[in-house]
Amino acid sequence: MAKLRIALAQVNSTVGDLAGNAQTIVEWTRRAAGRGAGLAVFPEMMLTGYPVEDLALRASFVDASIAALHDTAARLAAEGLGGVAVVTGYLGRDTGLVPRVGQPASAAQNGSALLYGGQVVVTSAKHHLPNYGVFDEYRYFVPGNTLPVFRLPCGPAGAAVDVAIAICEDLWQDGGPVAVTRQAGAGLLVVPNASPYERGKDAARLELCVNRAAEAGATLAYVNLMGGQDELVFDGDSVIVTASGELLARGPQFAEALVVADLEVPAADPGVPPGDTPADPCDGTQMTIHRVVLPPLSGPERAAQPQSTEGTSPVWPRLSPPAEVYAALVTGVRDYVEKNGFGSVIVALSGGIDSALTATIAADSIGPERVHVVLMPSRYSSAHSVGDAEDLVKRQGLHARTVPIQPMVDAFQAELGLHGLAAENLQARARGVILMGLSNAEGHLALTTGNKSEVATGYSTLYGDSAGGFAPIKDVPKTLVWDLARWRNAEAAGRGQTPPIPENSITKPPSAELAPGQLDTDSLPDYQVLDAILDDYVVKDLGVAGLVAAGHDPALVDRVVAMVDRAEYKRRQYPPGPKITPRNFGRDRRLPITNRWREPGRSQSR
């Protein structure tokens, strides 16, 4: 057996910021070295951020990623860190494999690289490419068919460990790199990931790591990206497990961290030479084991070999279910604001729960001093609406102003004389104009306050309450909106702080207040009932027969399915917002607008 201290750098990279991400690699490698690690592992596509989408098709961007990789290796050595083996994800280019049919000739690869001694020692690429849900990796990448195994000197002279590298989806699919790791007899499998958050995914992830470590017959070190990128939020939650299933270390959720652990793994067999060996075919494709032996470094480089200075990392405790979702939303908002360079946000506050929660998430993300709210009462706004909104402002110390919309509505109505739904939409749109005007004039990012139940059913006004640049609770069903508000208040109370959200905003019956005495329940089923149907239809993709079989009321099912189908055009123009469910209304669910398919109803014979 050989001993090795490893550091997983669970960090927040930014799409396109090659210089900034390279700097992160250098800084965190320095921290890893300072904590005595001889091996530091960074997430998938760390150098470019993830996902880069069609930037992967642009030759200039791929070139820049490859150049930055070599620069980073040289910089690490120049800063005395060449003796730490650094594994990182980057955007590479197919280097001689036969491209798949239909792939551009100069296809990119989702690559990993080992940096050591100032060099890019070996590169490889993701073997299993996800092309479902939010992922489109067949669009961008050719698969890699090499398992790199590098022999890392560690401990006393001559001792070494064989370390294999796989990337993210390579763990989620059977066969391929995991099976080949066992064939290669590697003692350690390191896995860079960019695995987006979904509710409850941490449990699935740990189980996966335990199973794959057993299959690989190796200790498995899983490092995940942290941070928000448009609709995706990466939760960190890095994991180290042994081949026998022992959890050695686990990173925090939604926070950067260096996860350091001491591993004891089988020493490399010095009789196995470097070079290429074909693996036994394990999933219908032929993979090659590519072995390299890292030289023990001497001279100034050797001096950089880590000294143990601190202890290893704990298993960070898990967040509770609401805390986890809330942290995802806060992370998503904060990174959208910061990575896009906004100084502040603006929220239209109605006194209702959606805008109250949105403003609270914003304040928790970037600080209340950067949150501006605007109250836009109409003649249908109840006294408690304004009161509840003002109460929230006071509790949190937000910047508030009030712009009554009646004069603007009157000006339109003098010309248009709208009635019914058109008149309701007019009020929402007048508010949208005010919100966007303040956003434009003062540079705030406008946050949209719609929840997933509204987005699903189209219970919103295009360019009205749906206006804005980012929609924090777009993937949060209404019932979960209430749960999160209650949790956030209780959490504050538990810390002896003022609960940020007025109790009345949580308990009163929801209303859009666009007509006298209007309630959401005039147009929608009770939210408990509605959200259960929506989860089965939107997330689980059941057809009408399946929904009825699942126990939902057939008449309600027909009504809800029709509402969801009809609202596709509104969703197409909705702002992005953080994904927290297994299927959000973004890249995860792609339906035509022009679509005459009507799920066969229960009354139809089939």
Added chain:
Amino acid sequence: MAKLRIALAQVNSTVGDLAGNAQTIVEWTRRAAGRGAGLAVFPEMMLTGYPVEDLALRASFVDASIAALHDTAARLAAEGLGGVAVVTGYLGRDTGLVPRVGQPASAAQNGSALLYGGQVVVTSAKHHLPNYGVFDEYRYFVPGNTLPVFRLPCGPAGAAVDVAIAICEDLWQDGGPVAVTRQAGAGLLVVPNASPYERGKDAARLELCVNRAAEAGATLAYVNLMGGQDELVFDGDSVIVTASGELLARGPQFAEALVVADLEVPAADPGVPPGDTPADPCDGTQMTIHRVVLPPLSGPERAAQPQSTEGTSPVWPRLSPPAEVYAALVTGVRDYVEKNGFGSVIVALSGGIDSALTATIAADSIGPERVHVVLMPSRYSSAHSVGDAEDLVKRQGLHARTVPIQPMVDAFQAELGLHGLAAENLQARARGVILMGLSNAEGHLALTTGNKSEVATGYSTLYGDSAGGFAPIKDVPKTLVWDLARWRNAEAAGRGQTPPIPENSITKPPSAELAPGQLDTDSLPDYQVLDAILDDYVVKDLGVAGLVAAGHDPALVDRVVAMVDRAEYKRRQYPPGPKITPRNFGRDRRLPITNRWREPGRSQSR
């Protein structure tokens, strides 16, 4: 040699309308029979429409497609058409092939089926799945690895032809079904397609068909879908070419048609038995040739065998370049309106060229009596603007009204006091509110008037001039907007009609008229220069170095690239519109909003 009359049904199917599409198959098969054809071929995924996007993941929809396929076969026989061999595309399900890793277990297939004698005789599936540009077929389908070859009785007793089936992308990629068709010795290769229009694609398509017919050693019959589906427009342009490259027939562009031709192809070798034969591997995958022999029908079915009643089809003439684009836009608008059930459209008319062309396209699509326009002058609108808009209304006989926006703008400004860009946006948004109010109140589809140059550079107001449900000229660069307007006027003049677009709208310098004396050239380069850069950056995806090497002014390149990159968030909320270029701003180009990548400028050393 054997003789055979074939009919290609270049028809317009609708996504999700299984009953309507099945009815189209029956009706056009009857027409084919009436014109003496023994074989009728329908487009790719005819029965479901194309693309169905995530409907392919819904089990209830796949089930319904399969059920509709069997129903259609039975109906054809019941209506006396069982003796016509009908090849059609449909949405099927993998029937025993090993699914690819990462694919859902019950993965769908992009299928073709042969209907004959009341039965679904044989099915197969697309082998090459496109997953680039607007296509995501790896998301939905498992590839087929069977080449079906059916022996179709024709002419005098005993004569028969071997007919192979491939689907769309199977032609565009090397190897696979085309090569296997030659191995199978089929005399005829029929190819259902759903190939979206792009400028100039018809020439590429004909060249492809000629080359592939030669490779297959067979006559090739290519039938393409016709009609609009959200952002895609299918142009028809069906083609029949012989193995030696002779063009036998060609369908019209942007029109439904039955393309009928008499073929003389090698008779089937009666010594080759039905059953499965492995093909020689030709693209790294193992395909199987699956042969079936169709019985000559007798009794009532036999009576349905076609009698020649009319002549065969001509080679329809090609449209000129502007006529072709214009027809694509008219088709896209008409089908979006009709398939989504709108009775009318509404357009905000400014007197400028973009709204003038948009209204003209709308009138040509659905008739001027269904086109409503609203003039919304402000204090910055010039006299000629209102005059030019009124002139257009009169020329075309549109429904017009005028709603001056100053009272609404004043109402907002009394509270907000906006200046500069925010004040300009306010005017555009007041117009957006009016347009959407009239749309909601009267049920018109609101058409958005922005062109591709504006959408690219973000020279538009979110929820202002970008408001609407469909954007007819979204993929049309400004210089092409002028070309189309000139072409449309000349075309009218050539027919002795009043040119629909006022000359002044074409010739005056473009202006958003949101500030005194404002011109587009205050903010943007000359459109000739701009559009050339945009084509190289957006369509050809050149980096900055590539743009400069292509001869564009370096300073302008920097400025334009920065504008395009910054406007991604606006495009994400832009309405859909018909694609006419090789890369539109829809599914064709997918870039992150949060994106710190800045193309290295000329001044930076690299």
